[in-house]
Amino acid sequence: MNPIEAILTKQKVLIIDGAFGTELERKGYDINDSLWSAKFLMEKPEAIGEVHKDYLEAGSDCVTTASYQASYEGFMKRGMSEAEAKALIQSSVKIAQKVRDTFWSETKNHDKREKPLVAASVGPYGAYLADGSEFRGNYGLSQEELMNFHRKRLATLIEAKPDLLACETIPCLIEAQALCKLLEAFPNMYAWVSFSAKDGTHINSGESVRECAQFLENQKQIVAIGINCTTPQYIESLIGEIKAVTTKPIIVYPNDGSTYNALTKTWDGLSKSSSYGKMAHTWYEKGAQVIGGCCQTTPEDIAQIAKWVRA
Template identity: 50%
Template structure:
């Protein structure tokens, strides 16, 4: 299995991910107050998703992540879709990202300074389907066996969707990491990364040591990177160190903007400065995290700031 990220690291010593998909859709006044979250627009306004993908590519992303994070078969069946229609909608999430990438590359292919971007299929956690906040606690009503059975149908669709790699993201629990590890071993030709949601500088959301999670994954050949997402930037230095001390795999980080959500007022507190985000992203890279992007509350401007601080290593 070839590592699809390797050419980017050889060329520019960084692999730049996109930013928050739902964040940007909400900024464009799309109402995502729905159990399907951003996947709601797969049903209603798919062109809006494709446009956001495109805008992240023009901002400088080397990889865009599909809108399948919260598009699960059970969630779509609950919306009234047949199993076949639900599977088609998950495939549509990938098709929109691939179309955006191909349209971008048709324009950029003859220009210097960029490599053909990749498309990652988002594999969101079980808690995203529940839409009850458990993706940030890891407190589930399913054990490892149940999680394996829940993930497998969507995994099989996404692994055959044309994605360049799979993005197992915002994983909050050790049991879910174990379930996804098994699926990775069952699809050895499909490269992937796994990133965890963390509650502090050492532990993922369910309280398990991040170091323990990383060590669990070291023997998975097609897992090309492991790291952190959907976590405040202030925890990243300690978390990057924890990952680096326990693996030789590439380290991936795409944190939130640093703003904090007030569940009482249902508003975000604090400020997000794209320039500052770009500046601190250089520190993450210096520590060894070479796959870098943004998660909730980050937008194309944040990704542009990371790109602006990147220069190709070769001509």
């Protein structure tokens, strides 16, 4: 049984965590960097652990590693050797595992919940470019070229033994296909794939989300299909589109409705909703079974979800 299914047989929703980079920023850390939150793997790993702990305490059943923007290319541009880059990428999984295991060692944290998972974040090629192209998906690369980019990092993360992979903010179908092809070399590893979308029916590349979900429905190692880093207003429609073509759990973790400005590396039009838990309940009613938050969401938002999930 895959790790997501194992939890969903015991509770109605698997709660994932919320924003990572913007949560570090909210704590006073500077993330304005081409490595984004991954720079803290080099500079201040304990800050990463703090965020994981906050989300576990808020009620997350899964924490996602700080590897979204971590790549061999990115670290080696900073003067790291290949071996050092590998160690940093794997440290993202080890930090999360250590925090999770410490949290779970206290029996009071076992109430109404299963042992939390660690999902290794696999960001898109556009995240490495650090120019916002993960919100456009217009890379102009072939499937083979995308596989070449992801291959080593994927193997490195899997070697660190996360519970599963979180292939997230994927803006185009060809990148999802490249990742699925690479996964075939690791038949015991599972992953979720979540796309970033520009409206209620299309992912950021302009391709139909239904077409993307249809492809993933037939991929044995993909254990949840969905949407992240997308404004909440489109989530209900997107769930409906995905639900029409898949029997797999639907995962949603939108941002708070802000728009990312790649030039200033800031979020425009902050539209924080105080009823994140209420919106999440609607997504559950529409068919989502794995729910969390993306950029600008907080442990408080996750706690709101946990309140009704564990009621």
